[in-house]
Amino acid sequence: MLATFKIGGVHPPENKLSAKEGIKVLPVPEQVIIPLSQHIGAPATPVVGKGETVKIGQLIAKAEGFVSANVHSSVSGKVVAVDNYIDASGFSKPSITIQVEGKEWEEDIIISSRLECNITYTKDEILKMIADAGIVGMGGATFPTKVKLSPPPGSKAEVLIINGVECEPYLTSDHRVMLEKAEEVIVGVQILMKVLGVNQAIIGIENNKKDAIEKLQAITEKKIGIIVMPLKVKYPQGGEKQLIKAAVGKSVPSGGLPIAVGAVVQNVGTALAVYEAVMKKKPLIERVVTITGKSVKNPGNYLCRIGTPISKLIEAAGGMPDDATKVIGGGPMMGRAMTNIEAPITKGTSGILIMSGKEGIRNEIKTCIRCSKCVSACPMGLEPYLLRTLSENGMLEECEKEKIMDCIECGSCSYTCPACLPLLDYIRLGKGKTGAMIRSRKK
Amino acid sequence: MNTLIISPSPHIHGGDSISKNMYGVLIALIPAFICAVIFFGLGAILVTLTSVVACLIFEYLIQKFLLKQTPTIWDGSAIITGVLLAFNVPSNLPLWIIVVGALVAIGIGKMSYGGLGCNVFNPALVGRVFLLISFPVQMTTWQLPEAFALLPDANTGATPLALLKEAFTSGRPVSELAINYKDLFLGNNAGSLGEISVLAMLLGFAYMLIRKIISWHIPIAIFATIFVFGGILHLIDPTHYITPVFHLMTGGVMLGAIFMATDYVTSPMSHKGMIIFGIGIGVLTVVIRIFGAYPEGMSFAILIMNAFVPLINRYFKPQRF
Numbered sequence: 001m002l003a004t005f006k007i008g009g010v011h012p013p014e015n016k017l018s019a020k021e022g023i024k025v026l027p028v029p030e031q032v033i034i035p036l037s038q039h040i041g042a043p044a045t046p047v048v049g050k051g052e053t054v055k056i057g058q059l060i061a062k063a064e065g066f067v068s069a070n071v072h073s074s075v076s077g078k079v080v081a082v083d084n085y086i087d088a089s090g091f092s093k094p095s096i097t098i099q100v101e102g103k104e105w106e107e108d109i110i111i112s113s114r115l116e117c118n119i120t121y122t123k124d125e126i127l128k129m130i131a132d133a134g135i136v137g138m139g140g141a142t143f144p145t146k147v148k149l150s151p152p153p154g155s156k157a158e159v160l161i162i163n164g165v166e167c168e169p170y171l172t173s174d175h176r177v178m179l180e181k182a183e184e185v186i187v188g189v190q191i192l193m194k195v196l197g198v199n200q201a202i203i204g205i206e207n208n209k210k211d212a213i214e215k216l217q218a219i220t221e222k223k224i225g226i227i228v229m230p231l232k233v234k235y236p237q238g239g240e241k242q243l244i245k246a247a248v249g250k251s252v253p254s255g256g257l258p259i260a261v262g263a264v265v266q267n268v269g270t271a272l273a274v275y276e277a278v279m280k281k282k283p284l285i286e287r288v289v290t291i292t293g294k295s296v297k298n299p300g301n302y303l304c305r306i307g308t309p310i311s312k313l314i315e316a317a318g319g320m321p322d323d324a325t326k327v328i329g330g331g332p333m334m335g336r337a338m339t340n341i342e343a344p345i346t347k348g349t350s351g352i353l354i355m356s357g358k359e360g361i362r363n364e365i366k367t368c369i370r371c372s373k374c375v376s377a378c379p380m381g382l383e384p385y386l387l388r389t390l391s392e393n394g395m396l397e398e399c400e401k402e403k404i405m406d407c408i409e410c411g412s413c414s415y416t417c418p419a420c421l422p423l424l425d426y427i428r429l430g431k432g433k434t435g436a437m438i439r440s441r442k443k
Numbered sequence: 444m445n446t447l448i449i450s451p452s453p454h455i456h457g458g459d460s461i462s463k464n465m466y467g468v469l470i471a472l473i474p475a476f477i478c479a480v481i482f483f484g485l486g487a488i489l490v491t492l493t494s495v496v497a498c499l500i501f502e503y504l505i506q507k508f509l510l511k512q513t514p515t516i517w518d519g520s521a522i523i524t525g526v527l528l529a530f531n532v533p534s535n536l537p538l539w540i541i542v543v544g545a546l547v548a549i550g551i552g553k554m555s556y557g558g559l560g561c562n563v564f565n566p567a568l569v570g571r572v573f574l575l576i577s578f579p580v581q582m583t584t585w586q587l588p589e590a591f592a593l594l595p596d597a598n599t600g601a602t603p604l605a606l607l608k609e610a611f612t613s614g615r616p617v618s619e620l621a622i623n624y625k626d627l628f629l630g631n632n633a634g635s636l637g638e639i640s641v642l643a644m645l646l647g648f649a650y651m652l653i654r655k656i657i658s659w660h661i662p663i664a665i666f667a668t669i670f671v672f673g674g675i676l677h678l679i680d681p682t683h684y685i686t687p688v689f690h691l692m693t694g695g696v697m698l699g700a701i702f703m704a705t706d707y708v709t710s711p712m713s714h715k716g717m718i719i720f721g722i723g724i725g726v727l728t729v730v731i732r733i734f735g736a737y738p739e740g741m742s743f744a745i746l747i748m749n750a751f752v753p754l755i756n757r758y759f760k761p762q763r764f
Binding site for chain 1: 447448449450451452453454455456457459460461463464518520558559560658707708710711712713714756760761762763764
């Protein structure tokens with residue numbers, strides 16, 4: 001029997017429409033908008049001004065503080081604005097707009113696609129290169145990778161877990177990266193192992209990606225310490241805590257970080273970015289993005305420059321379907337509905353999903369019949385029906401007691417609810433307020 | 444291009460709905476209904492039909508005129524209450540009595556609490572127990588089964604549990620009771636019209652498990668408790684206490700454990716809580732059957748444990764990550 005996590009979980013239809021589509025390069029647009037905050041933490045500070053010319057891979061904004069990430073130009077051209085721009089969430093965020101001219105690369109970057117696998121750098125050199133390249137978690141959480149690779153004093157990583165689960169329906173970007181950039185990903189894994197000083201890495205992949213499992217198993221056969229582990233298909237296995245449970249059987253304690261059980265989890269896309277940063281000196285300026293949806297003409301996977309307007313990606317896939325009702329950044333379970341398709345692709349954009357017609361519209365809400373299906377579905381062992389009521393009534397102390405802060409917002413409760421109650425909406429609201437209450441208590 | 448919709452995640456829904464679950468339960472009750480018709484003929488059909496129609500009408504009237512809501516009678520829940528109420532009464536019950544039962548079940552058992560999802564006690568059982576206390580003679584006059592007769596002879600007789608009670612109270616050894624397990628399994632015995640066949644109940648149980656309408660926890664906890672508790676008593680004194688298998692196969696144990704105790708609204712939320720709930724029902728059923736005044740205790744056991752559900756929910760939380 002294949003390993004998986006123990007509590008809860010759901011099985012949404014996979015709908016991996018673009019699984020067989022090879023990665024294509026999306027043409028460089030005329031203009032890119034590069035947000036300064038593509039990561040969790042403080043926005044980066046711009047180091048270029050309006051009118052300056054920049055090269056591909058040039059640093060345009062510097063990390064501000066410990067939890068932050070550098071931002072680089074993904075094109076060569078002229079900075080036309082350092083200003084606020086409405087991003088996909090509908091909020092105005094500081095961004096740098098660059099008009100594309102020519103294609104001049106920063107000198108240090110090695111453009112050839114030759115595989116480099118001789119890791120000669122020390123741990124500290126590698127950490128600095130990862131930080132300089134502005135790498136963040138590419139699974140969508142966008143936590144600066146350098147921070148994740150620096151365990152707090154007193155804790156020691158024992159195992160590196162690589163997240164190739166891609167449990168979100170529709171998304172296939174990690175799948176294609178594992179298939180087409182397998183060698184590079186494995187070198188990236190070896191680099192990460194060196195940084196963490198661990199002898200063991202487990203690559204967790206759900207069993208619906210058999211070709212990627214076979215490919216990586218073939219490559220890692222002779223590599224000591226790297227195991228490719230097929231996992232039973234179950235959402236939300238890509239959640240950090242669920243993946244750790246599935247891969248090594250350990251439970252991260254409530255409120256704790258993976259390092260508490262000696263684990264560090266990195267996405268396969270991040271491993272690829274680390275390879276490119278260390279072996280090719282290439283900062284994080286492009287990523288693979290899935291464009292998909294049932295009425296999208298040509299669902300596919302594209303290598304996109306960071307800052308490319310999402311509308312360009314939609315055009316490449318055959319244009320916006322006439323009956324589109326919702327555009328989602330990410331997958332259907334955890335992705336965000338977009339307010340603006342001119343918003344740019346960022347470091348955390350794993351896919352663009354277009355929903356059509358009724359698909360994009362929520363079902364009518366009925367009353368709770370206390371069927372307890374949400375309790376059975378919750379992968380954190382919480383009681384969504386109860387948290388919803390507590391949150392709705394502003395009972396924040398009780399919310400805290402019932403572990404609302406443990407919610408990973410996977411959406412399994414709302415997905416399961418026969419009454420179509422927006423359970424997660426209420427829980428998210430309560431979580432925000434409870435978090436604020438806890439923070440104010442500490443002051 | 445259309446205006447785009449913005450809403451928080453998740454953006455897809457599993458497609459489950461209240462009515463899918465309710466109609467699923469009704470499908471699971473079909474084998475029991477077929478058995479009832481085979482052994483009790485037209486009476487079973489009339490009682491069930493009257494009960495369902497009465498429940499639907501009362502729910503409609505109360506929602507529309509008393510609560511001023513949009514009636515939701517077709518969500519399936521009122522039909523289930525009607526069917527289960529009918530399944531818990533004799534097939535020869537006068538029809539006006541079943542209408543009174545339906546009014547109590549829907550009016551007091553369900554709507555007085557605020558309707559679907561708010562009631563504390565299983566509505567069908569509230570109706571059933573009300574009838575049992577108000578009309579004890581009619582509620583315990585049992586039609587004897589007669590296979591494949593549309594209009595069976597008006598012969599009445601005792602249920603297996605009533606025979607057991609009689610033997611127990613008169614001090615005769617229960618081991619002398621003639622038990623025909625095949626009849627108990629297939630349904631060829633006197634009893635409430637929907638509870639007679641163990642086979643039909645188990646078919647419905649299997650169907651609901653496969654469709655994931657209910658989980659196994661409550662029924663299995665009840666069966667195991669009755670088997671163990673009844674078994675211990677039987678081992679202590681076989682002449683006084685009957686085998687636990689007899690307890691499992693008679694009366695409302697199957698119907699109650701599979702279809703009544705598992706009612707979403709009135710059962711606990713966590714698996715741990717469901718097991719505690721099931722154990723409570725099992726113990727109470729055996730205690731009432733052996734030491735109580737009534738030959739059967741399933742309805743009372745479920746109603747009593749229903750009252751503990753809020754407490755169980757408070758103290759038996761699901762396993763946290």
